[in-house]
Amino acid sequence: MLELIDVTKQYPGQPVPALESIRLKVKPGEFVALLGPSGAGKSTFIRCINGLVAPTAGQVIWNGHDVTAAGKETIGRIRREMGMIFQHFHLIGRLDGLTNVIIGCFHSLSLWRAVTGWFPKEVRQEAVQALKRVGLLEVMHRRADGLSGGQQQRVAIARVLMQKPRLLLGDEPVASLDPVASREIMDLLREIHEQEQMTTILNLHDVETAKTYATRIIGIRQGRIVFDGLPQELGSKEVERIYKQPL
Numbered sequence: 001m002l003e004l005i006d007v008t009k010q011y012p013g014q015p016v017p018a019l020e021s022i023r024l025k026v027k028p029g030e031f032v033a034l035l036g037p038s039g040a041g042k043s044t045f046i047r048c049i050n051g052l053v054a055p056t057a058g059q060v061i062w063n064g065h066d067v068t069a070a071g072k073e074t075i076g077r078i079r080r081e082m083g084m085i086f087q088h089f090h091l092i093g094r095l096d097g098l099t100n101v102i103i104g105c106f107h108s109l110s111l112w113r114a115v116t117g118w119f120p121k122e123v124r125q126e127a128v129q130a131l132k133r134v135g136l137l138e139v140m141h142r143r144a145d146g147l148s149g150g151q152q153q154r155v156a157i158a159r160v161l162m163q164k165p166r167l168l169l170g171d172e173p174v175a176s177l178d179p180v181a182s183r184e185i186m187d188l189l190r191e192i193h194e195q196e197q198m199t200t201i202l203n204l205h206d207v208e209t210a211k212t213y214a215t216r217i218i219g220i221r222q223g224r225i226v227f228d229g230l231p232q233e234l235g236s237k238e239v240e241r242i243y244k245q246p247l
């Protein structure tokens, strides 16, 4: 269970807060899409959850642990339970697909193994399975920077699977992809969500994609929640409230 209690983020030098008193609960197994205009605070929202951004006020509670007050050790453990995928994939371009996937369980590997590139057989096998699961075994030995955007996002998803997270966060995971690749990635994320019952929170820019895949939609505007409901409850009036109408 994830709970945000009056989370506020004020970046230094900004006239208004990026997030203002966000209060909500996300139940295990939900598939949440965050919608909102550019600058609404969606990325900040996602990053406050895993502690990449520290809220100015309020608390983020993950399965009873206060992320906002967690020490180094606890935050490390919490982050391992939260996988994250990004718009620009965040792979290491000069490394091959398999090594990028193996990096997902970096925390359980000793530093010298990671540095020397020598990985235990069982870790390699697990990474091969993760690549197989995302339908991309053939890129195992290909450099990540030679792959298409859709392939790179699949490798990033396989890397997250190695981490065995309980929560998947996505910051615009399909924003850089063409419509076909975007649909394939969303189908894959839905499949993983269904098979693993993995709580999923994605920041998306497309209303139709959100309505097709999410079980719950949260609309953010100027750092505040202006819609929180089921996909079928999001009609044109609600979309207008999120994107157009003045607050």
Ligand SMILES: Nc1ncnc2c1ncn2[C@@H]1O[C@H](COP(=O)(O)OP(=O)(O)OP(=O)(O)O)[C@@H](O)[C@H]1O
Pocket (backbone or CB within 6 Å): 011, 012, 014, 017, 018, 036, 037, 038, 039, 040, 041, 042, 043, 044, 045
């Ligand atoms: N590191 C930062 N320092 C200062 N201001 C920031 C920082 N990151 C974000 N902001 C500001 O906070 C507000 C919310 O930004 P955020 O990136 O969370 O919005 P967003 O909804 O994800 O936007 P987009 O869809 O354009 O990525 C914006 O006004 C942005 O300029």
